[in-house]
Amino acid sequence: MSKRILIVDDDTDICNLLSRFLNRHGYETSAVFKGLSAIEALKTSKFDLMICDFRLGDTDGLQVLEKLREAGIQMPVIIITGYSDIKMAVNVIKAGAFDYVTKPLIPDEILLIIERALSGYDPAQSDTYNGTVHAKKNYSQSTKLVAGKSDQAKELVKQIGLVAPTNYSVIIYGESGSGKEVVARSIHERSSRKKQPFVAMDCGAISKELAGSELFGHEKGSFTGALSSKVGHFEMANGGTLFLDEITNLSYDIQVSLLRVVQERRMKRIGGNKEIELDVRILIASNESLTEAYRSGKFREDLYHRFNEFTINVPPLRDRVADIMTFATFFLDNANEELGKTISGFDEEVKQAFKNYRWPGNIREMKNIIKRAALLADDGLISPHHLPVEILQPGADLDDYQKNSFKSRKPEETFQHTHNHESKGPVTNLKEAALEAEFETIMNVLKKVRFNKSKAARLLNIDRKTLYNKMKHYNMLSDSQEAE
Numbered sequence: 001m002s003k004r005i006l007i008v009d010d011d012t013d014i015c016n017l018l019s020r021f022l023n024r025h026g027y028e029t030s031a032v033f034k035g036l037s038a039i040e041a042l043k044t045s046k047f048d049l050m051i052c053d054f055r056l057g058d059t060d061g062l063q064v065l066e067k068l069r070e071a072g073i074q075m076p077v078i079i080i081t082g083y084s085d086i087k088m089a090v091n092v093i094k095a096g097a098f099d100y101v102t103k104p105l106i107p108d109e110i111l112l113i114i115e116r117a118l119s120g121y122d123p124a125q126s127d128t129y130n131g132t133v134h135a136k137k138n139y140s141q142s143t144k145l146v147a148g149k150s151d152q153a154k155e156l157v158k159q160i161g162l163v164a165p166t167n168y169s170v171i172i173y174g175e176s177g178s179g180k181e182v183v184a185r186s187i188h189e190r191s192s193r194k195k196q197p198f199v200a201m202d203c204g205a206i207s208k209e210l211a212g213s214e215l216f217g218h219e220k221g222s223f224t225g226a227l228s229s230k231v232g233h234f235e236m237a238n239g240g241t242l243f244l245d246e247i248t249n250l251s252y253d254i255q256v257s258l259l260r261v262v263q264e265r266r267m268k269r270i271g272g273n274k275e276i277e278l279d280v281r282i283l284i285a286s287n288e289s290l291t292e293a294y295r296s297g298k299f300r301e302d303l304y305h306r307f308n309e310f311t312i313n314v315p316p317l318r319d320r321v322a323d324i325m326t327f328a329t330f331f332l333d334n335a336n337e338e339l340g341k342t343i344s345g346f347d348e349e350v351k352q353a354f355k356n357y358r359w360p361g362n363i364r365e366m367k368n369i370i371k372r373a374a375l376l377a378d379d380g381l382i383s384p385h386h387l388p389v390e391i392l393q394p395g396a397d398l399d400d401y402q403k404n405s406f407k408s409r410k411p412e413e414t415f416q417h418t419h420n421h422e423s424k425g426p427v428t429n430l431k432e433a434a435l436e437a438e439f440e441t442i443m444n445v446l447k448k449v450r451f452n453k454s455k456a457a458r459l460l461n462i463d464r465k466t467l468y469n470k471m472k473h474y475n476m477l478s479d480s481q482e483a484e
Contacts (some may be wrong), residue, residue, distance in 0.1 A: 008038040008055040010306040023484040035059035039067050053080045065095040069207035094176050096205035104444040128298035145186040146330050150321030151316040164190035169307045170284040174314030177364030180285040196240030201233045204246035211254045222271020237280045247284045248293050254302045317359040331367045335374035346382045386448035439474050
């Protein structure tokens with residue numbers, strides 16, 4: 001039976017193109033144009049995956065993810081973003097999205113992410129899908145700790161080695177995407193519990209209403225919608241390690257229940273009478289100070305002291321310049337294995353760009369950028385035109401970038417097409433709208449490949465001559481390019 005995909009985008013052209021493309025590859029699709037319409041569609045019909053644009057007319061991707069959690073809808077979600085949304089992409093992953101893709105959309109990339117999302121998600125499993133890797137799944141090389149060369153990396157490895165053999169609870173601090181779960185897994189793998197389950201729960205990706213059930217499980221009929229009994233994360237981790245990420249997102253009531261379970265080392269499922277003995281090591285993570293959180297009333301002080309037996313701080317990637325190429329090489333090796341490629345490395349301009357970039361999304365952002373670069377690149381080296389513009393020109397505005405790409409022509413001449421439309425107000429003529437959409441598509445692809453016309457033509461599925469003629473038609477060529 002074909003997998004069903006819901007496409008959510010207020011751009012009807014994107015919906016139609018995605019639908020036709022995915023239909024050709026054996027998927028059944030439906031499309032809606034508003035975030036709220038998507039929630040209603042998911043309540044009445046079953047879908048296996050959702051592709052959702054971040055910027056929608058009535059809401060945005062973060063709010064859609066939040067409403068999914070509130071409604072108890074569990075499914076992988078892929079968010080579509082623009083280049084300027086890279087920082088926001090970090091937040092959507094944290095909010096529970098499986099992955100994100102940047103515009104312009106690349107067909108092979110979309111297919112690869114969809115296949116990975118659907119193969120890694122089994123709705124029959126009792127644990128909630130939230131984009132993390134759970135004990136029931138084998139984790140890949142990309143979740144293993146990479147030993148860096150920097151002093152910070154050496155200190156991190158040392159602290160993991162010290163605390164791992166103990167049974168201490170550990171608080172792991174670090175920015176989003178810095179590798180807190182990787183550190184937690186490394187502690188587990190170096191402990192006497194390594195042959196027992198490691199279970200991860202992202203407390204920020206689960207609604208307040210479902211958090212108790214996810215942690216402690218429930219019995220059939222214990223509340224509306226409890227159609228069968230459910231094993232909670234504590235039971236799944238029994239004998240092993242439970243990792244609670246972004247723990248400050250748990251409500252006060254759940255924190256009270258959690259404290260009781262941690263103190264007594266036993267629990268009951270919601271609606272159940274049987275006491276379950278627990279032997280679970282608890283590791284928690286936060287991107288904010290728990291000391292400040294309990295002082296502000298957001299987190300229980302007694303729960304903080306219960307967990308605060310050892311603390312590890314995971315440094316952000318920007319403070320580990322000496323480790324940047326170590327991580328980059330590691331992720332490239334993973335991408336080569338996944339894609340069946342033999343890309344040998346990075347050219348010098350890319351290496352320097354990586355070292356200059358601030359990496360607001362940390363290791364997670366680097367991993368995704370290298371996956372996309374490897375997908376675009378032929379065997380050889382990762383080159384600058386395989387990277388998004390914000391890596392090459394940190395802090396640069398995209399409009400400034402594309403203007404600088406046509407130095408021999410004034411910006412107002414280069415973009416005469418778009419300025420003409422802006423001066424007329426909203427486009428109501430279908431022919432003009434089609435031309436506008438074509439112009440935007442070509443320009444987005446050109447920006448994606450740093451205006452390499454051969455690569456742009458391949459991505460647009462047209463020959464180079466056709467692309468050249470269209471660029472000339474839209475006044476997108478400089479005088480020197482027109483003379484080619």
